[in-house]
Amino acid sequence: MGGSRGRGSAAVLVCVATAVLALSAVASPAAGAQESAADVTDAFWDAGAAEAPPAAVAGIPFRFAVYPFELRRLELPSRAFSNSRVVPRVDTGLHDAEGVRMRRVKGRLYEFPRGQASYGLENLNAYRITGDAFFLERALAQARRLVSYHTEAAGAWYYPNYPSRQRHGRPGEYVRAPYYSALPQGRILMFLSRLAEMTGSPRWREAADHTFLAFLRPGPCSGPYVVRVDARGYYWLEEWPWAGMKPDATLNGHNSSAFGLYEYHMVTGDERAAELFKGAATTIRHYLPRFRNPGWISCYCLAHRHPNAHYHAMHVGQLLQLYKLTGDLVFARAADSFSHDYPRPGVSGRLQVEPGVYRAVRIDAAGKPVARRTVTLRRGVTWRTDCRRRLWRGSPVYLRVRSGGTLAGWWLQERPGRAFLIGTAAARSYAPPRRLSVAAGVSLQALVFDENGRVRASRRVSSADGLRFTVNRRAVINGYDRVRISAGDLERFWVRLRSGVRLY
Known part of the structure; x- marks a missing residue:
């Protein structure tokens, strides 16, 4: 070109x-958004986020709001931390003599619950792909360490974090160690559940069962706690302790923890975990507009509402994951809106x-x-x-x-x-595929691109009765907002989102 x-x-x-x-001159909104305004800027709430009043759920000792999601069952290769990447045999991350992941603060090594669980999942994925027992043994080393230092309360296992710190580095929000967090709690639940699934060992199933019980103990209560139900009945998985402080309501930590509940349900069939995951997803479905800053970076948490560009990208991925697990279009549309706000x-x-x-x-x-x-x-x-x-x-x-x-x-x-x-930007995938509607009489140019943005195939289609497709990917290609058709004669062809072309 x-x-x-x-x-x-x-x-x-x-x-x-x-x-x-003048800063006042540049602060006002400007025209020129590159993604399709007809689709992206529609309120994702239009997908029908009905209120879900708190309700009793069998086997759960408290009431909370649950939207009637129909959870999609995903086999192991389609779940979180399952991909084509094989971690290197030589670990360049911070670890001790036993190959267990650690964190260093001011020259001192500490146990790293979230890091150990994440690294364990990465090694299980490598074992799934290669069958090499080396990776399984390294995953087991992380698991053995985690269960060795757990704290127990009412049968629930919690995993302490060190050292003490200021929450978000903010003076006056001191978090004293050991402290407990729903983010590593959920990641560890995912890891132990998957380890039980892949090895068949009752030891890891028992560890997963005890770890799950923490999600049934809303705080404040005696001993550790990492979850709460707010005044409106919404179930929160709190990344940061809130004793003596306003609860943080951190979006990425809540979502990451919820994915552990989904994994535990997939492995064990425990319906309590399914309902708790639905409750956690319901919370995000309700509060998501408060995290959004239209035309800008989303908020890290509701307590402070500070935009954070790093976590904004993570929010987009997590919303797509929630769509993948629930099939609820609210999450897919929200991911589009967040991506449009700040690509x-x-x-x-x-x-x-x-x-x-x-x-x-x-x-x-x-x-x-x-x-x-x-x-x-x-x-x-x-x-x-x-x-x-x-x-x-x-x-x-x-x-x-x-x-x-x-x-x-x-x-x-x-x-x-x-x-x-030139080429692709702001790419994201939809699973399950979404519906695309083309109005009657609208002529559509469908294109196939190579990795450099060059057109390799082109077709022109239209119909007096309109057209219907499914699409599984969206991206800005050569400056235009496009979606990729996922089935039929035009599979893998890209079409522009514009007037008369609507994504559902």
């Missing part, structure tokens, strides 16, 4: 109107810019815009880019120029078909 294009600053005819931006910024590739007039912005180290340019190009150029994101709340999406003469280090506003990343 770029073989005959001019490169570098020679193609820049005019760069004018450099000025310091995953990490890209590496070529920025194609066609002739025309463009806006460029420079930001300081704190991410605040400090200057702008109007750039006129008399011929097309191809530059390198390494980041694609919104620069402030409600701004258009910008691409950072890495090699562009006098524009190197500046951000250029993305414009589909005019200034765009």
Whole structure:
């Protein structure tokens, strides 16, 4: 595509109107969102998030809100931590002489419950793929260590975290060790459940059973606790202790913990775990709008509501996982909205810019815009880019120029078909596939792309009666929001989301 294009600053005819931006001027929302406004910006709540009043559930000694999800049964290769990656035999992570994962704080080694469970799951995955007992033994080393230091309360096993710390590093929110967290509790439950499933050993099933009991003890109560039911009856899995403080309601920690409940249900068939997982998913279904900042980064937790870009990307993945486990479109639509609000910024590739007039912005180290340019190009150029994101709340999406003469280090506003990343950005998958509706008489161009964004096949389709497809993937390709058809004659073809084309 770029073989005959001019490169570098020679193609820049005019760069004018450099000025310091008033922050009030850039804080207002701007046009130019690259994903389909007709689909993404519809409230994901339109999928029907009905209130679920607290109810009694058999075998669970408290009432909580449960939406009637129909959980999808996933076999092991389709569950969390099952992928094609085989961890290296040589562990370069921090571990002790027994090969068990640890954490170091101020020069001292501490047990690392979440890290040990996660590494155990990664090694079980490697064992599943290779059949090499080396990986199973390394997973068993993590499990033996975990059960060796558990704390017990009312038959439930908890896993202490050290050292003491300030919650989020905030003065006045001191968390004294040992402290307990639903995030590692859920990750350990997933690990021990899967270990029991893959080995058939009653030892690990018993350990999983005891670990599960912690989810039946809402706090505050005597001894450790990691879950609670709020004043509205919603069931929370709390990543951070809240004794003497406002509960944190951390989104990623709650979701990560909930996936352990799903795993335990899949392995054991325990219906209490299924209902608790549904309760945890119901909580997110209800509170998700409070975590969202439309046109910007989502909040890490509800106690402080601070945006966090790293966890925002994690939120998108977790929402897609909730959709995968429940089939509820609320979660798929929410993932789309979150991704549109703040696309995953990490890209590496070529920025194609066609002739025309463009806006460029420079930001300081704190991410605040400090200057702008109007750039006129008399011929097309191809530059390198390494980041694609919104620069402030409600701004258009910008691409950072890495090699562009006098524009190197500046951000250029993305414009589909005019200034765009060549290839794929903001990709995400849908399982199960979603429905796509094409209105009667709308002509649709379906394309197959290679990994460099070049068109390898093209078809034009339309129908007087409209068209229906299923799609399993979505991405911005060459600047346009597209979905990939998952079945039929057009399987693996991509189509644009635009007027008359609606994703359900």
